[in-house]
Amino acid sequence: MGLLSKKDAKLITDPLADNNPITIQVLGICSALAITAELKASLVMGIAVMFVLGIGNVVISLMRNIIPSKIRIIVQLIVVAALVIIVDQVLKAFAYELSKTLSVFIGLIITNCIIMGRFEAFALANKPWRSFLDGIGNALGYAIILLIVGFFRELLGSGTLFGIPVLGDPIEKTGVYSLGYENNGFMLMPPMALIIVGLIIWVQRSRNKALIED
């Protein structure tokens, strides 16, 4: 028997494609628009969400039998906010440079619908280990879309990947710039993220007809 049972493995693999939180559940769009102008920011946001969602799901799952249903949303919000603040403080103390890159996005994690969605839909009804896997799986699904969007936006908008020039030097006109290519400033604007997410949804649904709703 492997490390994960078939059922457990599905918790990780399902959100990567056929139950992706962004393209199928259409959650977490706001942060996908805001931070995907750079690949590095997309990666950092993906890792931060993975941490908060993984741990948060476990905490909510551990408390699932004692949370009063009337205030469960507030409790979930407190858990995610507390986790985000702790992550922020620890990063500030021990990884100051990284915390500066993260600072804008940390706040966005609290408003990320995926987190509240997973707490509400999964962690409140499942055991901690399965909740943890579900959190990691969903965060991975979220991160993959962010990375795809970030890749196209940074490449076509700035001509770089992770800040490294790959299309040549725009000022000295080397690489594809010498062929007349210009950086497309529109790619750096938030609406372009929405268009790329739309294209991903289109490609995904045209490949898998089962995803199309009647």
Place this chain on the structure above:
Amino acid sequence: MAMDTDKNSYTILFAIAMVLVVGSLLAFTASTLKPTILEQERMEKQQNILYAMGVNGNEGTGDITFVSKELVDNGSGKKSPKVSVEFAKYITKQLVIENGVAKEDKQAYLIDVKKEQAKAKNGGTRRLPLFIGVKDGKTYYITPIRGKGLWDAIWGYVALDENMVVQGAFFDHKGETPGLGANIKQRYFMDDFEGEKLLTDAGVFKGITVAKGNNDPKNLIKDDYEVDALAGATITGDGVSAMIKKDLKLYQPYFENLKKLSSN
């Protein structure tokens, strides 16, 4: 036996317990980590000041690299962060200008420019920190500046010579848009300021404008009081121009005085 979690009394008790537990946890985390965070902020200021005067780990073009925080021998057999050792080596004098009078203050780098700006707004006198550094026999006057970007605060350090010509600059921001306004922290933008003049030939303060669509995108002309703007970051660029004009102008009397003293 299953608990009745729907009772009002249980809900209230749960809420109180939750607030106490989370509150204590956060308070404990914050108070434990505070000294480490303050130390990190102090070293960051030192790195930024040194960066502006050209003491950094940069090679060629690309990302900005600061003097590192690794522990090195500080000369007296003890270990200190490299940035603090370099700061003590290169920054020869730290001044605080108040009401036109410049006084030496070894803790000038700890002055909070934001608080000083607020003080001036409320009718108080603003203390202006100024760092004097010497590198390769050349003197640099490094001034902190602070202003508003599109979303939040932007700030920086500008190194000047005695004629108020920019020798180096460092800009940073709290929450500008990645890929757009956040690019004020990119080397290609900061390096453009090098050599730009702040004063006209007649000695009138003019500042530097972050200009869109100017005729000098490579920024080869150094006396046009303009640097090329960042695409898609108009408001952040305007914020940079404004903070340079507003904050650096305050230092002009000091430089005039400096000139008078050297000509006498």
